[in-house]
Amino acid sequence: QNIKEDRITRKFGSNNKVNQEEDVYVYSVDLNFFKLHSEQIKTNYGIEFIYNSVHSQAFRRNITNNSVADTITRYPDKGNNTFDISAYITNKWNINNKYILSGGIRFNYFHYNSKFVYNSLIYNLPFTDIIQDNRAITGSLSLVYLPVRDLKLNLILSSGYRNPNIDDYGKIREKSGDLMIPNNNLKPEYSYNGEIGFSKTIDGYIRINGSFFLNFLNNAIVRTPALLNSSSELIFEDDTLRLIKNANVEESIIYGTSLNVISDLNSNISFKATLNYTYGKNLSDTLALSHIPPIYGITSISYEIKRFYNEIYLVYNGWKHMNDMNPYGEDNIDFATNNGFPGWFTINLKSICRINKNLSLLIAAENILDTFYIPFASGVAAPGRNFLGTLRIKL
Numbered sequence: 001q002n003i004k005e006d007r008i009t010r011k012f013g014s015n016n017k018v019n020q021e022e023d024v025y026v027y028s029v030d031l032n033f034f035k036l037h038s039e040q041i042k043t044n045y046g047i048e049f050i051y052n053s054v055h056s057q058a059f060r061r062n063i064t065n066n067s068v069a070d071t072i073t074r075y076p077d078k079g080n081n082t083f084d085i086s087a088y089i090t091n092k093w094n095i096n097n098k099y100i101l102s103g104g105i106r107f108n109y110f111h112y113n114s115k116f117v118y119n120s121l122i123y124n125l126p127f128t129d130i131i132q133d134n135r136a137i138t139g140s141l142s143l144v145y146l147p148v149r150d151l152k153l154n155l156i157l158s159s160g161y162r163n164p165n166i167d168d169y170g171k172i173r174e175k176s177g178d179l180m181i182p183n184n185n186l187k188p189e190y191s192y193n194g195e196i197g198f199s200k201t202i203d204g205y206i207r208i209n210g211s212f213f214l215n216f217l218n219n220a221i222v223r224t225p226a227l228l229n230s231s232s233e234l235i236f237e238d239d240t241l242r243l244i245k246n247a248n249v250e251e252s253i254i255y256g257t258s259l260n261v262i263s264d265l266n267s268n269i270s271f272k273a274t275l276n277y278t279y280g281k282n283l284s285d286t287l288a289l290s291h292i293p294p295i296y297g298i299t300s301i302s303y304e305i306k307r308f309y310n311e312i313y314l315v316y317n318g319w320k321h322m323n324d325m326n327p328y329g330e331d332n333i334d335f336a337t338n339n340g341f342p343g344w345f346t347i348n349l350k351s352i353c354r355i356n357k358n359l360s361l362l363i364a365a366e367n368i369l370d371t372f373y374i375p376f377a378s379g380v381a382a383p384g385r386n387f388l389g390t391l392r393i394k395l
Helices: 118-123
Strands: 002-008 016-036 041-062 066-068 080-094 099-115 129-148 150-160 172-175 176-179 189-204 206-225 233-236 239-264 271-281 296-305 308-317 345-357 359-366 386-393
Touching: none
Parallel strands: 176 239
Antiparallel strands: 002 016, 016 041, 041 066, 041 080, 080 099, 099 129, 129 150, 150 189, 172 176, 189 206, 206 239, 233 239, 239 271, 271 296, 296 308, 308 345, 345 359, 359 386
């Protein structure tokens, strides 16, 4: 793969237009195999190679006289190379009609090498390259228990491993008064996970699915304040910027639950509802983790008869308070109110008419109450009341 990702930005009132150009070359090979030992036992195994080469360039053009000058690149400007090799084996064993046991193990080796030239001179970074070799072994074990026909219970234990990528350790980015700087000491993060879940059918027409998960993170990668040459701020292009970086924290925790209910009340009317809750905290300094959404869900009632399908549904999102957000994270708290992101809900209608087997018409009204809200962490106001019409033709 050859992936190009370019950015062109110009601050309001500025004569300088900044061009940042990224070219990513991806080479990968996957080999996957399976062996069926019997009707009850199956083994999957494989190996994967991935090599990435990232080239980052940047220049500043004056829109009044068309002059061109160097400027900072988004990623290390002298070249970036990463190499990843992993091997895995998993086994699934249908012990009997009540128990299913699965387990697996994976080995991973990761190497990356990034070099700075111009960026190091501009910011006087105390290093000119970032080189690391990381290894990890992870595994998983799950048990599914089917005590009766309409009930399923499951337990999952696993460990996880994530190498810092170039976006984590090498990015230089200015946003909302903060300047992200590289970190040459960023280590991989590990997770130790547990999950229990169930699926139950009641009287043949009500299906309930639920789960609870708990993740302990070691060396979790989070945004923290940074110092550069003993200073927490830097003046760049007449702006005073607060310095931040990705760093490891010793311990973090994430837990949550999900509930899903589906019911066919009769042959024409159906009810569906989902609810999700997640909580995350950095235990080292008691700060909240980034990217943890507030409670959210959707509830709908649909009516279907012959060629017509009609549905009314509510989409809702809980309140995300300021003390539940990381001040150095990516939750766009500068777009929040003084008390965080308020909760919201929308009422929506959808109707489908199947004119014939090849032709159907959809009409929808979204956000009927014209509620103003900003989806959590987006920084962009959602659409108000709007109407949709779609004609689908199957040839």
